Amino acid sequence: LANTFQGDGEPLIASLALSGLAFSATFSMIRWLGPTFIKAGFKGVDMSKHHRRELPECMGAICAIVYLLVVIVFIPFPFYKDIVAATSGGGNRDVVLHLEHVQQGRFLHRFPHSKLASYLSAIISLQSIAILGIGDDLFDIRWRHKFFIPAFASIPLLVVYFVDFGVTSIVIPIPLQPYLGELFNLGALYYVYMAGVAIFSPNSINILAGINGIEVTQSIVIALLLAFNDCLYLLTPYPHPATDSHLFSLYFLLPFLGVSFALLCYNWYPARVFVGDTYCYFAGMVFAVVSIMGHFSKTLVLLLMPQIFNFCYSLPQLFGLVPCPRHRLPRFNARTGLLEPSVTPWTPDRQPKPPVALVLKLLDKVKLLRVTLDEQGNFVETSNFTILNLWLVWRGPLREDRLAVELTAMQTVLGLLGLFVRHGLALLVFKE
Ligand code: UD1
Ligand code: MG
Numbered sequence: 001l002a003n004t005f006q007g008d009g010e011p012l013i014a015s016l017a018l019s020g021l022a023f024s025a026t027f028s029m030i031r032w033l034g035p036t037f038i039k040a041g042f043k044g045v046d047m048s049k050h051h052r053r054e055l056p057e058c059m060g061a062i063c064a065i066v067y068l069l070v071v072i073v074f075i076p077f078p079f080y081k082d083i084v085a086a087t088s089g090g091g092n093r094d095v096v097l098h099l100e101h102v103q104q105g106r107f108l109h110r111f112p113h114s115k116l117a118s119y120l121s122a123i124i125s126l127q128s129i130a131i132l133g134i135g136d137d138l139f140d141i142r143w144r145h146k147f148f149i150p151a152f153a154s155i156p157l158l159v160v161y162f163v164d165f166g167v168t169s170i171v172i173p174i175p176l177q178p179y180l181g182e183l184f185n186l187g188a189l190y191y192v193y194m195a196g197v198a199i200f201s202p203n204s205i206n207i208l209a210g211i212n213g214i215e216v217t218q219s220i221v222i223a224l225l226l227a228f229n230d231c232l233y234l235l236t237p238y239p240h241p242a243t244d245s246h247l248f249s250l251y252f253l254l255p256f257l258g259v260s261f262a263l264l265c266y267n268w269y270p271a272r273v274f275v276g277d278t279y280c281y282f283a284g285m286v287f288a289v290v291s292i293m294g295h296f297s298k299t300l301v302l303l304l305m306p307q308i309f310n311f312c313y314s315l316p317q318l319f320g321l322v323p324c325p326r327h328r329l330p331r332f333n334a335r336t337g338l339l340e341p342s343v344t345p346w347t348p349d350r351q352p353k354p355p356v357a358l359v360l361k362l363l364d365k366v367k368l369l370r371v372t373l374d375e376q377g378n379f380v381e382t383s384n385f386t387i388l389n390l391w392l393v394w395r396g397p398l399r400e401d402r403l404a405v406e407l408t409a410m411q412t413v414l415g416l417l418g419l420f421v422r423h424g425l426a427l428l429v430f431k432e
Contacts, residue, residue: 060279
C-alpha cells in the first residue's frame with residue numbers, strides 16, 4: 001500500500017507554515033475581537049488582582065476556529081500524491097516517479113480512504129467539542145452535566161477506530177505474561193477506556209485552572225512533549241512502522257501550538273483575556289484525538305500525571321463529601337499581593353461527618369491539606385482540594401505568575417520523566 005503520509009517531509013513543512021499563520025491570525029484576532037466579546041457578554045472578572053477588571057472571556061473560541069480552518073485547509077497536503085495518482089494527472093517529477101512505481105506494479109495504488117476518514121473524523125470530533133465548549137461558556141453549565149460533554153464529541157473518533165483498526169487488545173507486561181498471555185483482549189471495554197480518555201483529558205485541564213496562564217501553559221507543555229515523542233519515532237534511522245500515526249499527530253499538534261502560543265501572549269500574567277472553557281475542552285480533545293488515532297493513549301495518560309493527581313485529589317469536593325464552592329481558585333491577599341490557599345468554611349452546625357473528619361485530619365498531618373480547628377476541635381476551615389492550593393500550602397504564599405511558572409515546571413519535569421519511563425522502562429517491561 002502506498003505510504004499515505006509521504007515521508008518526504010513536504011506536508012510537514014506545509015503544516016509548519018500553516019501553524020505560523022495560525023499563530024499570527026489568532027494573535028491579531030484576539031486583539032481585535034476582545035471588545036466585541038465583552039459586548040456580547042463573554043467576560044469575566046480577574047479575581048486575583050487589586051483592580052477587579054472585567055476581561056474578555058472565551059478567547060479559546062478564536063483559537064478553535066482558527067485551528068479548525070487551518071487543519072481543513074491542510075487536508076489536501078498529506079494526500080496530494082495520492083490524489084494525483086488516483087486521478088492519474090500531474091506533471092511534477094516526484095509525482096511522475098510515484099506514478100511509475102504504481103505502473104510498474106511495485107505497489108497497487110489505492111486512495112487511502114481510511115486515512116482520510118481518520119483525518120475527517122478527528123476534525124468532526126474537534127468541531128463538536130468547540131461547539132459544546134462555546135455553549136458552556138455561554139450558559140455556564142453545571143460541572144455534573146458538562147462532565148460528559150466530551151463523550152459525544154468522541155463518537156466519530158471511536159466509530160472510525162472501530163471500522164479501521166478495531167485493535168482492542170493490550171500487550172501484557174513480560175512478568176505477567178505466563179498468567180495472562182502475550183496479548184489481552186479488552187473487547188468493548190477498550191472503547192470504554194478510549195471514551196474515558198476523551199472525557200477525562202478535557203475535563204482535567206478545565207479543573208486545573210484559575211490563575212493567569214495556567215490552562216494554556218499546561219496544554220503547551222503536553223503538546224510539546226507529545227510532539228517530541230512523535231519526533232522520536234520520525235527520526236529513527238529506519239522507517240518506524242508507526243511513522244504514519246506520528247505524522248498524523250504532528251499535523252494536529254503543530255497548529256494547536258500555533259494558536260496556543262498566540263493565546264498565551266494575552267493570557268499570561270497579568271492577563272488581558274481569559275481562555276474560557278472552550279479552550280480547555282478543545283486542548284484536551286486535541287490530545288485525546290491524536291493519542292487515540294495514533295494508538296498512544298497510554299503515553300498521553302503518562303503526560304497527564306499532574307491532571308490525574310489534581311482530579312483524584314478533587315474527588316472529595318467533586319462528589320460532595322466536602323462542600324464545593326463555585327470557584328476554588330487560590331485566594332488573593334490584597335494586602336500582600338500574593339496568592340494563598342482558598343478555603344471551604346465550616347460552621348458549628350455544619351461539620352464534616354466523623355469518618356470524613358478523620359480523613360481530613362489525617363490529610364492535614366501528612367501535609368496534603370490545611371485544616372484550621374477552633375479550641376473545641378470544631379472545623380473552622382479546610383483548604384480547597386486543588387493542586388494549586390496544595391502547592392501554596394507547601395510553598396507558602398506566592399505571586400500569581402510565580403505559581404504558574406512553578407506548576408508549569410513541575411508539569412514539564414513529570415512529563416519528561418513520563419516519556420523516559422515510557423521509552424526506557426517499556427523496553428524492560430514490554431518487548432518492543
Ligand atoms: C473551574 C474550577 C473552579 C475554578 C475555575 C477557574 C472545579 C470543579 N472547577 O471551573 O474551581 O475556580 O475553573 O477557572 O475545579 N478566573 C480568574 N483568573 C484566571 C482564570 C479564571 O479570576 O486566571 C476566573 C474569572 O472570573 C473567569 C472564571 O474564573 O471568568 C472562569 O471560570 P470557569 O472556567 O467558567 O470555571 P469552571 O471551568 O466551571
Ligand atoms: Mg474553566
